[in-house]
Amino acid sequence: MARPFSVTEIESKWQSRWLEEGTYNVDNDDARERFYALCMYPYPSGSAHQGHVRNYTFGDLVVRYQTMQGKAVLTPFGFDSFGLPAENAAIKAGSHPRIFTEARMEELKSSVLKLGAVYDWRRFVYSHDPEYMKWAQWIFIKFFEAGLAYRAMAPVNWCPGCATVLANEQVLGDGTCERSGDVVERKNLEQWFFRITDYAEELLNDVDALEWPERVKTMQRNWIGRSEGVEFDLALASDMSQSLRVFTTRPDTGFGITYAVVAPEHPLLERLTTPEQKTAVDTLVAYASSASEMERTASSDAGAGLDKRGAFTGSYVINPFTGEQVPVYVADYVLGTYGTGAIMAVPGEDERDYAFAQAHGLPIIRTIEAPADVEGSYSGDGPHINSGFLDGLFIAEAKEKAAVFLEEGSNGLRKVNYRLRDWLVSRQRFWGCPIPIIHCESCGLVPVPSDQLPVVAPDDVVMDKSGQSPLATHDGFRNVACPKCERAARREADTMDTFTDSSWYFLRYTDPFSKDKPFDPVEAAKWMPVDQYIGGIEHAILHLLYARFYVKALVDLNIAPGIEREPFKRLFTQGMIRLDGAKMSKSKGNLIAPEKYYPTVGADGLRVFHLFVGPPADDVDWTDQTEEVIEGCARFIDRLVRLAEGFDVNFHEESNAEDLSVTQAVHRTIARVTTDLDRWSYNTAVAALMELLNTLSKNARSPEGINKGVLDNGIDTMLLLLAPMAPHITAELWEQRRPAESSVHQQSWPIADPAMLVEETVTMVVQVNGKVKARLEVAPTISEAEATSIALAAPEVVEALEGHAAQRVVARPPRLVNVVK
């Protein structure tokens, strides 16, 4: 494609100018209104892929647009540079993860620069920077001292093929390892946790006020999974002084309890098991804790449809509602980690209990009248039956009465439970931030003194596949004197989950200059919360939840006093790019590198494509047609260049009616593009600019020509409106046309003149029975009576009425009149 200008020359000229002049550097004492625009902290995966391009195109548009709106825009960049892929690559090549990571950081940085995205590079932050690690560890210690970080035994995901522990997100839905495909096993190890559950209630409540996509908010709510219920005791039939504590959200169904179930891990299981049942129970427990654990819980099938394996313990408990004895089972469908690890089972109203009762021949009693066509359990509302003092009541009222009953007689306690678990933050990996704790036999867990931070892993570590942290076998690293008693002690060998790094980087950006603290709360408060956060939907739960937790905790620990408790005011989640139906990603190897477009359509052309291809939130299918659409976007830029350079343009002196309508179109476009950019409708904003270009060029190329001032104003306005989308060519053309003025990017965003938005005439549609019969040019101020009378007088309407009188006339001046025959 021959283009009317040199893409590479112009783009590299402006890119180096923005970089050298620090055009988008912004100081913390800037007097303008502030705006914090942020794209999610990227993992340095090498050169950018189209997903990055899309992300940074949107982010850069926001930065440049808000700058033209007169704001001081904070636009930082950095890297989430710790992580397993670099470690695996290093093991394979016998190299060091830092070498891989830093090479890839350079690649991605250069990709981003070639896209023309602008940042305040003085604020550059990356996770494996010792300066950053120091404060990451300092925060960990603060969490530890406040009891927010603790150690406990926990089951972790172990991949036998990779001989390493995996993060939850690396385990696929079917319980296999995303890399090797092996079935992931469960191992019990002592691990570090953050007490995120302390914040469950606040994390849930604060979701409501966030300006986030509704589906992301829903996903967060579901993940936290709040449920209200009652915890109470089921007395053992053999010894009424002993009891089994259970949790239920449906106390109203208590008359339907026909058995109870404890989890295989339940501490009381051994005592509940009678000698005759011991073999059956042991078999079940062995099965539940076996290597195929993940196969048991993870399934593509509905949970209730899974096999309901279980065994009778030999013991009985008393149903407090009926006084009857019911058997206690052990079953793996009850989780040891939720509620009390034991349940009352009500097969009549619970799907899972029903399946279990069917499989084990246990009685099923309905306690709510179900519609006639319901087979199996019924969880809907209805009057209670077979329920003594609850008979006739509906769920809400019955729940309340039943709760009071349990409170009075069975140690009942109303309780709220969450699905959310504490955050397991330790990783047996090398390429992460070391946990700054020393294990001392006499002093216990001792934080590394702050003057010894950061704890940095030594380079001469052997990274093998033993499965324990490579740091664990490095004596130089591990052996250390206890900071308290100075006796021989050992350093923690685990590193932190990389999600901890991305949980506060946006705070460090606000003040990366502080040497004596992670960030100055006063400086951070000037910028926080982030006004516009932009990223992929894949982070809808984990990253966003963790970062929200971090900020709340940092405020409460007085590390970030005065900062908004929610870090991200507005979130936009872009759609993903798909190739042949699969998400485009490095790991799938189905990338279309943006580099190939820079010499041809340029960054501007590629950016306009990403804006124009469809709604920013929607997924993009990369197809055969895509290349042609990208070229179409470059063609749009070329047509603008030719028009701006006066190619084939005719002028006339006096300004005429056509010129006025062109100027009106210019102002209408200002109004449309502005509202479109504000509501993230970038595809229609580009369409509006294409339309304006069509109007300008049509008039300028007509034999009568156009008034020069009108055309110049039209082109200048287009350059301003297009500047955030195609920053290079607009800067170049602006400089050519107005060499004495400052850059297009330093201009104010244009404002539509309201007088120019008023049209002299509008087309009024006249319908008969909803079918369009006539179009009339009328004044926009036309009255209802006037509109009605000229509509009825229109020949097409008279004809359509065939002499009948109109039954009814609906007039919506000035746009429409509908005559009902």
Add this chain to the structure above:
RNA sequence: GCCCGGAUGGCGGAAUGGCAGACGCGGAGGACUCAAAAUCCUUUGCUCGAGAGGGCGUGUGGGUUCGAGUCCCACUCUGGGCACCA
């Protein structure tokens, strides 16, 4: 199974309850050219018709309304999230 989205020309997509298909891609025709590319112009939902013009049309079936792509009900298909959380 539960919870969210989505379904509009050949394709990507536009449309505060008021002219369906803006804008672009692709197609067709033309201008320029020895020719091609590039560029520019015209045209392009389907269908009947020589034409004027008519009929049909936003996944399906109902409903509300003078009027529905848009609102309501019931489905179908499709994408995603969660998934034995009591």
